[in-house]
Amino acid sequence: MVSNQRERILDAVLQAASQSGYAAMRIEDVIAIAGVSRRTFYDHFANKEEAFLAAYELVLEQLLSGVTAAFASGESWTSRVRRGLAAFLNLLASEPVLAQVCVVEALAAGPRALARRTEAMEAFQALLQPPKGDALATSTAPPVAVEAIVGGIYEVIYSRVTTQRTEELPSLLPSLLHTALLPFVGAEVAEAEYERTMRTAAERAIPAS
Amino acid sequence: MPEPPQKKRRRESQLPAGRHGLSRQFVISNQRERILAAVAEVCSASGYVAMSVEDIVVTSGVSRRTFYDNFRGKQDVYLAAYDEVTKQLLTRVYSSFEEAEGLVAKVRDSLLTFLTFIADEPAFADMCIVEVMAAGPTAIERRNATMAAFAELIAQAAAAELPKSKLPPALTAETLVGGIYEVVYARVLQGRGDELPGLLPDLLFSVLLPYVGRDTALSLLKNERRRSKLATAAKHASHS
Numbered sequence: 434m435v436s437n438q439r440e441r442i443l444d445a446v447l448q449a450a451s452q453s454g455y456a457a458m459r460i461e462d463v464i465a466i467a468g469v470s471r472r473t474f475y476d477h478f479a480n481k482e483e484a485f486l487a488a489y490e491l492v493l494e495q496l497l498s499g500v501t502a503a504f505a506s507g508e509s510w511t512s513r514v515r516r517g518l519a520a521f522l523n524l525l526a527s528e529p530v531l532a533q534v535c536v537v538e539a540l541a542a543g544p545r546a547l548a549r550r551t552e553a554m555e556a557f558q559a560l561l562q563p564p565k566g567d568a569l570a571t572s573t574a575p576p577v578a579v580e581a582i583v584g585g586i587y588e589v590i591y592s593r594v595t596t597q598r599t600e601e602l603p604s605l606l607p608s609l610l611h612t613a614l615l616p617f618v619g620a621e622v623a624e625a626e627y628e629r630t631m632r633t634a635a636e637r638a639i640p641a642s
Numbered sequence: 643m644p645e646p647p648q649k650k651r652r653r654e655s656q657l658p659a660g661r662h663g664l665s666r667q668f669v670i671s672n673q674r675e676r677i678l679a680a681v682a683e684v685c686s687a688s689g690y691v692a693m694s695v696e697d698i699v700v701t702s703g704v705s706r707r708t709f710y711d712n713f714r715g716k717q718d719v720y721l722a723a724y725d726e727v728t729k730q731l732l733t734r735v736y737s738s739f740e741e742a743e744g745l746v747a748k749v750r751d752s753l754l755t756f757l758t759f760i761a762d763e764p765a766f767a768d769m770c771i772v773e774v775m776a777a778g779p780t781a782i783e784r785r786n787a788t789m790a791a792f793a794e795l796i797a798q799a800a801a802a803e804l805p806k807s808k809l810p811p812a813l814t815a816e817t818l819v820g821g822i823y824e825v826v827y828a829r830v831l832q833g834r835g836d837e838l839p840g841l842l843p844d845l846l847f848s849v850l851l852p853y854v855g856r857d858t859a860l861s862l863l864k865n866e867r868r869r870s871k872l873a874t875a876a877k878h879a880s881h882s
Contacts (some may be wrong), residue, residue, distance in 0.1 A: 442764035584824020
């Protein structure tokens with residue numbers, strides 16, 4: 434019962450934050466959606482920020498574990514990046530509430546949420562560093578380039594989510610993959626990966642007769 | 643011994659009291675500017691969410707009444723300040739872009755102008771880069787429009803110079819501008835905005851790589867690093 438209440442509150446935080454934005458979100462909204470008393474809310478969380486941070490942590494872990502699992506399922510670094518990025522875009526597109534909270538509201542929720550976001554961005558940056566000795570990823574790039582790639586992908590997602598076009602994200606895989614791979618694998622391989630993911634997307638779009 | 647009572651000092655930006663022989667129009671525009679400058683100052687110190695009209699009134703030294711003669715409230719004044727600073731920034735970036743010849747120089751000069759502006763104006767940077775993300779949907783819309791304007795610059799310069807077959811996917815410019823934003827955002831958030839002009843060589847590599855290819859991008863990286871080392875050395879020499 435207790436953990437169930439906590440889960441209901443966190444779920445309500447996600448709903449409320451994605452509907453009204455973090456700044457306008459009120460504890461009244463959260464307890465109304467969760468169907469718990471004010472007292473119960475304060476048994477679990479000291480204030481709005483604490484509740485948001487807990488909800489944010491939950492969705493970040495869900496996202497990161499989804500992406501990490503997809504990443505680990507690839508053999509070469511190139512296919513790992515392809516799979517990880519595809520999983521990331523698909524997850525966000527299928528969970529618009531989660532996308533709104535993780536991508537947009539976390540930037541409006543104060544310094545602790547921002548610090549947590551910085552850590553998450555660094556985790557993604559680590560995935561985008563090819564291991565030494567990879568067959569395809571033979572080039573290197575300055576560290577700022579990797580930071581910029583992750584940030585660039587973030588930006589493209591951010592602008593889609595803030596304009597209610599979250600469902601378009603999976604279709605952006607070919608371009609984003611091209612940007613992510615280019616500095617490490619060179620123009621030819623990046624181009625080939627672009628074409629390949631475009632074809633896969635086209636095949637999916639045409640239902641088999 | 644008790645300290646002597648401090649004489650109440652006016653801010654330098656504050657107009658002298660009483661009859662000052664200034665035109666009413668000047669006073670009005672000066673008040674407006676003072677309010678907008680105060681928004682940047684308060685926003686940078688306490689963040690958008692915690693910022694209040696009261697803080698802005700106190701910092702700008704105008705009356706509450708004057709504030710409300712000019713602005714409807716916190717969001718309204720924030721957006722006005724954001725627009726004002728963004729206009730300044732875009733004007734400078736555009737003119738660097740226009741004055742330079744060719745894709746590489748255009749991107750280099752305008753990027754340097756952008757990074758230098760952010761480094762020189764820490765309060766503006768907090769307000770326009772970090773706090774804008776917390777200032778509600780209208781602010782985010784304007785920010786997205788600014789980003790799109792930057793992406794359009796790169797895309798246009800590239801399209802003017804390269805054959806269509808050499809252009810990367812259409813989403814590339816948007817992604818690159820987003821990447822620069824993130825690098826800037828992270829530095830500003832940590833109060834390290836002054837480091838940004840030093841990142842020009844690496845950022846230039848990232849932005850130009852998809853357009854000019856690896857060899858050219860690498861030689862640009864080397865040249866820019868050398869240039870920036872020389873510039874730093876010259877700066878140190880002139881200080882000592």
